[in-house]
Amino acid sequence: MNRLMKSKNDSGKEEGASASVVNRRLFLRSAGLATSLGTIVIAAACNDDDPDPMIPGTGDSVDLGSGDVGVLNYAYALEQLEAAFYTQVIATPFAGITDAEKTILTDIRDHEIIHRDFFKKALGDKAIKDLTPNFATIDFTKRDSVLGAAKLFEDTGVAAYNGAGRLLKDAGNLLLAGKIVSVEARHAAVIRDLLKPKSADFAGDDIINENGFDKAVAPADILAAVKGYVKDTITGANVGK
Amino acid sequence: MDIFKIIDDFQKIDGDAAGRLEFATRRHFMNRIGSKLATVAVPTVFASIVNKAYAQSAKAVDVLNFALTLEYLEDEFYKAGNAAANLIPASDKTIFTQIGKHESQHVAFLVKALGDKAIKKPTFDFQYGGAFGDVFTNYKTFVTVSSALEDTGVRAYKGQAGELLADPQILEYALQVHSVEARHAAMTRRLAATVTSNPAIKGWITGKEGAVPAIYAGEDNMTQGGVDLKGLASKSDAAITEAFDEPLNKTAVLAIAGPFIKA
Numbered sequence: 001m002n003r004l005m006k007s008k009n010d011s012g013k014e015e016g017a018s019a020s021v022v023n024r025r026l027f028l029r030s031a032g033l034a035t036s037l038g039t040i041v042i043a044a045a046c047n048d049d050d051p052d053p054m055i056p057g058t059g060d061s062v063d064l065g066s067g068d069v070g071v072l073n074y075a076y077a078l079e080q081l082e083a084a085f086y087t088q089v090i091a092t093p094f095a096g097i098t099d100a101e102k103t104i105l106t107d108i109r110d111h112e113i114i115h116r117d118f119f120k121k122a123l124g125d126k127a128i129k130d131l132t133p134n135f136a137t138i139d140f141t142k143r144d145s146v147l148g149a150a151k152l153f154e155d156t157g158v159a160a161y162n163g164a165g166r167l168l169k170d171a172g173n174l175l176l177a178g179k180i181v182s183v184e185a186r187h188a189a190v191i192r193d194l195l196k197p198k199s200a201d202f203a204g205d206d207i208i209n210e211n212g213f214d215k216a217v218a219p220a221d222i223l224a225a226v227k228g229y230v231k232d233t234i235t236g237a238n239v240g241k
Numbered sequence: 242m243d244i245f246k247i248i249d250d251f252q253k254i255d256g257d258a259a260g261r262l263e264f265a266t267r268r269h270f271m272n273r274i275g276s277k278l279a280t281v282a283v284p285t286v287f288a289s290i291v292n293k294a295y296a297q298s299a300k301a302v303d304v305l306n307f308a309l310t311l312e313y314l315e316d317e318f319y320k321a322g323n324a325a326a327n328l329i330p331a332s333d334k335t336i337f338t339q340i341g342k343h344e345s346q347h348v349a350f351l352v353k354a355l356g357d358k359a360i361k362k363p364t365f366d367f368q369y370g371g372a373f374g375d376v377f378t379n380y381k382t383f384v385t386v387s388s389a390l391e392d393t394g395v396r397a398y399k400g401q402a403g404e405l406l407a408d409p410q411i412l413e414y415a416l417q418v419h420s421v422e423a424r425h426a427a428m429t430r431r432l433a434a435t436v437t438s439n440p441a442i443k444g445w446i447t448g449k450e451g452a453v454p455a456i457y458a459g460e461d462n463m464t465q466g467g468v469d470l471k472g473l474a475s476k477s478d479a480a481i482t483e484a485f486d487e488p489l490n491k492t493a494v495l496a497i498a499g500p501f502i503k504a
Contacts, residue, residue, distance in 0.1 A: 110480040111445070111480065114481055117473050117474040121468060161416070161420075162416045165412055166413050169406070172466065175399070176466055178419065181416065182395050182419060184420075185420035185421070186444045186445045187445075189423070189424035189425075190428075190431070190444040193431070198332055200335050200338070200339035202336070203428070210346065211346050212418065214416075
């Protein structure tokens with residue numbers, strides 16, 4: 001360890017001297033894969049579909065707000081949906097659910113409820129209202145439907161947190177988001193492994209790009225992708241601004 | 242003062258300076274010049290741009306090289322494990338091939354991004370000074386070390402996020418790698434639960450539970466955002482600690498990774 005730290009310090013000095021750096025153009029080029037989870041999510045949602053994804057006007061209009069508060073409310077909105085989803089999953093288990101599956105899904109339910117209630121508490125009077133979910137397209141009696149939706153929610157959650165990190169200004173808030181997103185990624189991997197055990201799907205090529213990167217998706221695209229699952233109309237135009 | 246001469250000179254030192262300047266503030270800079278802001282102000286404005294470009298970059302280089310050290314470690318580990326005969330059972334080959342692929346991709350990306358600032362690949366001792374002597378002959382040890390590396394990787398990236406606040410694009414890349422490491426961690430932890438016959442190890446981290454307990458210090462934290470979450474939503478302490486992963490700073494990560502690194 002000492003050796004490593006020493007060598008790192010030494011190389012750090014060299015860097016200071018010649019001063020050059022990360023090649024941003026390279027980065028940008030590699031990033032050109034600004035992939036859109038949005039598309040995938042929407043496509044998947046359409047598969048499940050869904051005679052009537054969303055009847056406008058059956059819920060309220062909800063503005064997430066601006067700045068870091070907007071980002072936290074955005075996370076709070078997604079956690080509300082996840083918590084409601086898993087609450088239903090455990091209340092009405094799908095046919096043939098195993099004990100192991102029930103344990104996993106109960107754990108995840110509890111994590112999402114904790115995330116939701118944590119954000120509500122942290123946001124205080126800045127918190128958005130309780131949202132009204134719309135899970136009409138999910139058949140809670142069928143394993144494939146439930147786990148398919150779970151996969152979608154978890155992958156979407158990961159992409160949403162990854163895309164929101166850069167919008168945060170406060171390091172404490174960024175760390176909090178980081179503490180939660182890796183738990184969502186753990187959920188995603190486990191759900192994916194339930195669907196295709198021992199395959200590469202836990203971090204599958206459908207979601208991880210050729211740089212070995214997970215997705216990062218901006219709030220507008222995430223909100224568009226999940227709007228079929230919530231009756232309220234959520235607007236996040238000022239999130240992070 | 243000849244601004245373009247200066248940018249030229251600057252380019253000789255830092256090949257990508259213009260690109261970064263443009264990315265960061267060039268438009269703003271030029272607008273201000275165009276708006277006939279007093280010429281006197283120009284040197285100050287320019288100096289602040291230069292400082293900003295350098296300051297951000299130096300910090301980012303440091304973080305990325307730290308990340309590269311860990312990715313080299315993981316990459317070499319899986320290369321050796323995947324190549325070892327009679328180590329990984331056929332049923333789990335796909336999993337470790339996929340993980341190894343990602344670690345190689347992370348190394349390739351970081352090396353490319355850092356260019357001539359990239360650190361050299363260290364020499365590793367995966368037996369950890371003898372503690373994991375059979376790491377490439379005993380699957381139980383291999384999975385144990387794998388899960389420890391992945392969870393440490395998650396903690397390491399998380400601990401660096403705040404250092405990248407001023408570099409939003411690099412921050413985003415780091416987050417994109419961070420969640421992949423977390424996917425790996427969940428998978429390898431579940432394998433570890435099986436090979437060590439310890440069902441208390443789940444895909445998520447309950448308290449400080451894991452195959453190598455020493456690396457989970459602080460994972461049992463119950464306070465988030467300054468609020469003690471005990472009893473939140475009537476959930477158990479176990480569930481509350483599972484719901485949040487905890488960071489490690491660079492010193493703590495290097496203390497864990499150090500014995501793997503010979504030189």
